[in-house]
Amino acid sequence: METHKPVALVVGASRGIGRQVSVDLAKNGYAVVVAAKSASDASSAKPFPPDPDSPQSTISTVEREIREAGGDARAIAVDVRDVDSVQRLVDKTVKVYGHLDILVYNSGAIWWSSVENTPTKRFLLMQRVNPEGLYAIVQAVLPHFKRNGWRGRIIVVSPPIYSRFFRGKTAYAMGKVGMSVLTKGLAVDFEREGRTEMAITSIWPAVAIRSAATRRTEEADPESRKDLRKPTIFSDAILAMLRAPAVTVNGLLDLDEYFLRHHAGVTDFSKYNVIEGAVPRRIMPAKFPDLRVAEQDDEGRRVDSTKLGGAKL
Template identity: 75%
Template sequence: MTSNKPVALVIGASRGIGRQISIDLARNGYAVVVAAKTTSDASTTTPFPPDPNSPQSTINTVEREIRESGGDATAIVVDTRDVSQINNLFAETVRIYGKLDVLVYNSGAIWWSSVENTPVKRFQLMQRINPEGLYASVQAALPYFKKNAWKGRVIVVSPPIYSRFFRGKTAYAMGKVGMSVLTKGLAMDFVRQGRTNMAITSIWPAASIESAATGSMVKNDPASEKDLRKPTIFSDAILAMLKAPAESVNGLLDLDEDFLRNRCGVTDFSKYSVVSGATPRRIMPAEFPTLEVAEQDDEGKRMDSTQLRAGREKL
């Protein structure tokens, strides 16, 4: 049976930003599939709801939070390192709800250090979860968007591309920037293929957001809490992106604060501060380089490996 609500799949939904995105999508009328690797028996979780940035927050507790608030949610386990599990996740989402309207890829692994101090295994883990998990998820989603008459949205948690982002976290940046390249490239595919109701958009925080990762920072330096924002700023920006016309956000790499200011007219961000009255420090540049070149549309004769292979197989 096809849901009469729009259907959103949030990958990386167990806590922090992913949990908030899922809850706010449900509050705004979406049926939400919450997916991640960590599970629990939500019926025995005490106290409830748990600390949203703790290991006690899982896809099962998020599902329960949404359902007890009158929303529609389903928790499905996925390890984004396993392509077969990703494919099953999308098949189950459409089996349960009949369609897919929105994919949010929030799953991620993090390790910020120099190349010298980033072991190969840690590098490989980040690549498998970050760009490879996203790529496999997009591949799994596209056939279902096709069945939906090529109408849908993809939201990627990845940054605008600029040089300072690489500093001190090169291995991490390689994957995250790769995710932004996928956003740009798939957006170009949508335009070239005339899929005007499809859009893929990347979003990144302008200031640090309260999460398990920043919680460790605050433990070491309690004064740093003043520089944190609530994850609601991120979910508010995503909801605004989903409401915007597809062509206006397709291929966009933007920040939560900047999108809300420039596209939605928000000027007061004080409600998002974790510490009342504080003005969190912006961690991102005020301006970003443009990626276009003067000969943007002059790519010469385009090569398509699919057609080349098909031609060889006919010989």
């Protein structure tokens, strides 16, 4: 089924932020493929729609929710730890809609603790879901962006790079910062090749966002809700990033609030508060370090392993 609508693939779309991004992309004229591991029989879901942060919310219920609101959506299951599953997802997306314009990678595995208290199995799971899953799907979508004449956008849920982020969650940070390194590196690739209509951008919350990840904390401490924002701030920021010129956002590691403030003219963020009248605590710094060095443009002799020959995997 060929569509003239822009097509967005949202990976990690079953609950919370991913669900909200999918719903709001559909409201704004995108055909949306909602992808994650969890599928269900949406026709029998009660209540409907389910709590968006509960296990009852799946890609199937998100698809139904979008369609019943008049939008265009298709649910496709994927296991981002499996490269073949990722490739099938992208192939099915293009088979259904004829093309692909936007990738949003929201899948994530979380474990926040010290290195001592993070078992290797838990560490490896986070690497497979976070940087490895992202890398696999970027590899799968790039040929389709090439067929589009190198027009497209990639949005990655990963943070600006700064040292405090590593504290108390080193294993998690290793993967998430790795995702931000991919954003920076692929952006340079686009620039080198003159692909001025392509952009990859990372986004992260300035204030904690209500999601499945905050559910236990809220249940244990209802007062914590005063420090939460609604996921609509994230989807609004992503939509603003997609509307911005590619050159403005390519390689950008930014926060939802910062982007809306500086690029969309938003000054009042109170509508995003979970608790009306609250002043949520910021979880991110006001300023971030500049990662560039004085020798930024001095590459020396550029090396490309694909042109050197040698052993192949």
